Amino acid sequence: MAKQGYHHGNLRQALVEAALELIRAQGPGGFTLSEAAKRAGVTPAAVYRHFAGREDLIAECARQGYAIFADVMEHAWNGGAPAPLAAFGATGRAYLAFARRFSGHYVAMFESGIAPNRSPELAAGAERAEAVMLRATEALLSSLPAARRPPASMVAAHVRAMSHGVVELFARAAPGTAGPWAPEDLLESGIGIYLRGLGILPPDT
Structure with missing residues (x-):
């Protein structure tokens, strides 16, 4: 070679x-x-x-992944345009697209056991990526009365967990992962149910 x-x-x-x-x-x-x-x-x-070793190499893969991920999510969010709800849905689709297109980075980031606080550079990359989802969540929650508004960080964590679950169970090209519904549809419907429960979306009639 x-x-x-x-x-x-x-x-x-x-x-x-x-x-x-x-x-x-x-x-x-x-x-x-x-x-x-x-x-x-x-x-x-x-x-x-x-x-310094294999973990150091994987951590660099993760750091580069977070940089790409943050760019992808920022592009999808687009400052909340054309409307926060539509832009929020775009970030969910972007999450799945990133996991498919940059699967090696995704695994290094989320499945390697490498902690984001391993280095200042890795932590900064992870925080930048998470900040996009936090801003998107805050924009959605702003429509709720303050007394009924859950912490944005908690809602963002719930949505990230749902997104990761769809990736793990249905968005990998592994035997047995294909289902009757597209991963994008699963994520969109799941987030929709969640947002209705919060009162951000009207009841499904």
Whole structure:
């Protein structure tokens, strides 16, 4: 295998791309640094010029994932245009799209056991991504009287949990995950039921 990453002076990113391929194929715990080095076309010793170990490499995959995720969510939210409810629905679809398109990053972020507070850079990326959902949730809740308004952070956590559940159970291209409903429809209907319970949407007649 040609040492493309090394020869182009971007060994660090070549190792990240190799790790992402291995995460997609084998999961975050299913590969070694030696395998990542081999896939990047360098010796295992070369990895340590850039990463302290396998977890450090996965953490960089997660950091880059959070940066992409935040961009995707901010684009979907679009400042709440054309209306907060419609924009909120767009963020849900964007969540599923990100999980499909950047599955290696998604797993590194949410399923690798790497804590967001592992480093200041990783924490900042995670906080930026979460801030988009928090802003969207605050905009939706603003239509409720203050006395009936639940904490925006709690509502955002509920929606994230629902989104992650749909990804895990129905949005992965694994045997047995296909169902009679599209993941987007499942998420939209679930969030709709939740928002009706909060009083943000009128009762379904």
